[in-house]
Amino acid sequence: xxxxASMGLALAIVSGGAPSPVKAQQTEAGDAVTIPSGEVREGxxxxxxxxxxxxxxxxxxxxxxxxxxxxDGQVEGDVFAAGNTIDLRxxxxxxxxxxxxxxxxxxxxDGDLLAGGTDLHLTENASVAxxxxxxxxxxxxxxxxxRGARVAAGEIIVRGTVNGDANIIADRLDLAPGARxxxxxxxxxxxxxxxxxxxxxxxxxRYEMPVEDPDDGGGGGFWVVIWFWQVLAxxxxxxxxxxxxxxxxxxxxxxxxxxxxxxxxxxxTAFLLIPVAAVIAIVxxxxxxxxxxAVLLFGLALYAAKLPIAVWVGGRLLGLAGRPxxxxxxAMAIGVLxxxxxxxxxxxxWLFWLAATWLGLGAMVVAGRRYLDSRASAA
Numbered sequence: 001x002x003x004x005a006s007m008g009l010a011l012a013i014v015s016g017g018a019p020s021p022v023k024a025q026q027t028e029a030g031d032a033v034t035i036p037s038g039e040v041r042e043g044x045x046x047x048x049x050x051x052x053x054x055x056x057x058x059x060x061x062x063x064x065x066x067x068x069x070x071x072d073g074q075v076e077g078d079v080f081a082a083g084n085t086i087d088l089r090x091x092x093x094x095x096x097x098x099x100x101x102x103x104x105x106x107x108x109x110d111g112d113l114l115a116g117g118t119d120l121h122l123t124e125n126a127s128v129a130x131x132x133x134x135x136x137x138x139x140x141x142x143x144x145x146x147r148g149a150r151v152a153a154g155e156i157i158v159r160g161t162v163n164g165d166a167n168i169i170a171d172r173l174d175l176a177p178g179a180r181x182x183x184x185x186x187x188x189x190x191x192x193x194x195x196x197x198x199x200x201x202x203x204x205x206r207y208e209m210p211v212e213d214p215d216d217g218g219g220g221g222f223w224v225v226i227w228f229w230q231v232l233a234x235x236x237x238x239x240x241x242x243x244x245x246x247x248x249x250x251x252x253x254x255x256x257x258x259x260x261x262x263x264x265x266x267x268x269t270a271f272l273l274i275p276v277a278a279v280i281a282i283v284x285x286x287x288x289x290x291x292x293x294a295v296l297l298f299g300l301a302l303y304a305a306k307l308p309i310a311v312w313v314g315g316r317l318l319g320l321a322g323r324p325x326x327x328x329x330x331a332m333a334i335g336v337l338x339x340x341x342x343x344x345x346x347x348x349x350w351l352f353w354l355a356a357t358w359l360g361l362g363a364m365v366v367a368g369r370r371y372l373d374s375r376a377s378a379a
Contacts, residue, residue, distance in 0.1 A: 027327065029243040033066070035073060044077065046329040048243040052083075054090065061094075063329050065239030069100075071107075078111070080333055082235040095130065099232040103136070105143070113145075116228030120153075122160065131164070135228050148183065165203070169210075175200050231340045238307045238332040248367075249328060252308035253315070255366040256359060263362030267305070270361045274298050305360025306353075310335030 026045050033047040039056035044063070052064040054071045061077035069083045076093040083100045088107050095111030103115050106123040112130035120136040122128070126143030132151065139153040141160050148164030156168055159176040165183035173189040175181075175197040184203035187193075188210045198205045242249055256263060274294065281291030311328050314335030318326040342352040 027243075027329070033064075037073065044327070044330075046327050048239045048329075052081075061330075063327070063333065065236050080330075082232055082239065099228060099235065112147075116232065124160070126160075132162075166201075171210075227340070227344060231336060234306070234310075234336045234340065235333060237304070238310060238336055239329060241304070241307055242311070242328050242332055246328065249308055249311060251367045251370070252360075252363045253312045253328075255363040255370070256308060256312045259362075259366050260359070263366050264355075264359050265362065266365040267358035267360065267362030270365060271358055301361060301364065302357055305364065306339060306356045307332065307336075307360070308363055309356045309360045310339055313338060 026041070026043055027047075028045065029048045031050045032053070033049050033051070034053045035041050035045075035056040035058060037055040041056065041058045042060065044060040045058055047062070047064045047066070049066050050068070052066040052069045054062065054073045054075060057074045057076070059076045062071070062075050062079045062081065064079075064081045065083060067084045069081045069086045071079065071088045071090045071092070073090045074093075075090065078094045079088070079092050079096040079098070081096075081098045081100070085102045086098050086100045087104045088096070088098070088109075089104075091107055092109045092111075095113070096105075096109050097114045099116045101118045103117045103120045104123065105113065105115075105121070105126045105128075107125065108127045108129075110129045113128045113132050113134070115132075115134045115136070117136050119138045119140075120134055121140045122132075122143040122145070124142045127146070128144070129146045131147040132141075132145045132149040134149075135152045137154045139151055139156045141149070141156075141158045141162065143160045145160075145162045146164075149162045149166045149168070151166075152169040154170065155172045155174070156170045157174045157176060158179040158181070161180045161182070163182045166181050166185045166187070168185070168187040168189075170187070170189050172191065173187055173193065175193060179197075179200050181201045182203070184206070185198075185201045186206045186208070188208045190210060192207045193205070275298065278291045278294040278298065281294065282288050284291075311332045312335065314331035314333065315326070315328070317334055317338070318324065318331055323330075339352070339356055343349045345352070
């Protein structure tokens with residue numbers, strides 16, 4: 001869990017970024033969102049759909065959520081992408097944060113790269129000017145990393161160059177012939193490197209046997225991947241909800257900001273009473289369908305309750321960073337990362353989960369009450 005917190009902290013820091021001037025923002029959603037070849041788009045782009053493709057040039061940040069995301073053109077700013085398959089083949093002018101199942105980097109990134117998913121591959125053409133922070137089942141580094149690497153994975157294969165120190169947690173680490181690490185290597189693996197492989201590290205090599213966590217079920221570094229998958233699922237859900245129900249999300253955020261204490265109390269009450277009422281309904285033949293429906297809706301509400309909290313928290317952080325007019329997509333992304341970092345803290349993470357859930361449920365109750373009051377007034 002400590003390793004999750006440290007990686008999550010790096011994720012939140014990189015996602016938050018330094019204060020920057022407010023730029024033009026565009027939001028697009030649909031089956032396919034595309035910047036055609038030859039087109040130059042000014043400002044940030046927030047895109048959600050079945051596929052997002054950049055063949056032209058984007059003079060701003062790209063925030064995308066889709067089943068497939070492809071960047072063959074040029075992105076001058078940051079890239080934040082969550083999807084099933086992500087292919088980056090065009091140059092990126094700043095830091096890049098990606099999460100998905102199959103992640104391929106075949107280009108130059110002028111900032112840091114943070115990635116989480118199943119398979120991550122930095123090809124021979126990949127060049128990351130900054131540092132690499134990653135968690136995946138399989139990580140292959142054939143290209144060049146400029147300022148160190150922190151990687152947790154089931155299997156890590158290095159065939160390229162890591163400039164600086166490398167901190168690695170893996171079931172299996174392989175430094176192929178020709179691989180190079182210019183700094184120190186601190187690593188955990190089930191089998192230590194051979195002397196020939198260790199000789200490819202220019203600095204000190206420090207090996208530590210992995211410690212089996214009885215609560216981990218012997219899964220090694222895979223619990224890190226599970227954490228990233230949870231974050232990915234929350235990000236994708238958040239992107240879809242913001243795109244489809246932006247007005248509702250804004251009302252929920254307003255309810256949190258304006259009636260925080262009342263919302264928390266109402267959320268706590270709903271958290272306790274709704275399951276009890278559902279169970280009572282289920283044990284009666286007449287109320288059984290209603291009870292099961294209530295359980296299903298309550299489960300969905302528990303999951304969705306954290307998303308308006310994420311938008312609220314992320315918006316406040318962006319405001320402190322000098323970007324008060326940032327898109328709700330950016331606020332949601334940063335808020336989700338921070339919340340799941342807090343949820344992963346040992347012993348007290350569940351308290352943060354309860355607080356976020358209660359506050360989110362309360363916001364739903366407050367926003368619903370306001371909506372009914374407005375309808376009654378209009379009538």
